Amino acid sequence: MTAFSGPWGVSFTANLTPDPETGLGKWTEDMFITAMKTGRHEGKGRPILPPMPYFVVAELNDDDIKSLFAYLQSLPPVKNRVPQPVDPPEGGR
Numbered sequence: 001m002t003a004f005s006g007p008w009g010v011s012f013t014a015n016l017t018p019d020p021e022t023g024l025g026k027w028t029e030d031m032f033i034t035a036m037k038t039g040r041h042e043g044k045g046r047p048i049l050p051p052m053p054y055f056v057v058a059e060l061n062d063d064d065i066k067s068l069f070a071y072l073q074s075l076p077p078v079k080n081r082v083p084q085p086v087d088p089p090e091g092g093r
């Protein structure tokens, strides 16, 4: 349950542990809040793909989103590079 395919192509669940190279180790609290509220990768890039329910997390108040981030940053870092998402075939299916 870590790879999902659909009309968006193939997405892979992010490494949410605080590993600096392959996880959220270099993220700031602001990046996390902005990513969850805007649905943009790292708070500023490409759209975050399904089935990541960022819009559900966005319903939480800022204190709760900050608590989620603090919890994730408290986990032991795991080095696990997740593949980049794959675009769907040209012209769709």
Ligand code: HEM
Pocket (backbone or CB within 6 Å): 004, 011, 012, 013, 014, 016, 035, 040, 041, 042, 043, 047, 048, 049, 050, 051, 052, 053, 057, 068, 085
């Ligand atoms: C409180 C619950 C959750 C939190 C805090 C969370 C957090 C995150 C974060 C921070 C990212 C990286 C976003 C980025 O690229 O900027 C992410 C990506 C992702 N999450 Fe979640 N997530 C949650 C629940 C879920 C659930 C329930 C699913 C699947 C059913 C899921 C699937 C994914 C997928 C597929 C990605 C990669 C999306 C992409 O590459 O664009 N997440 N998540």
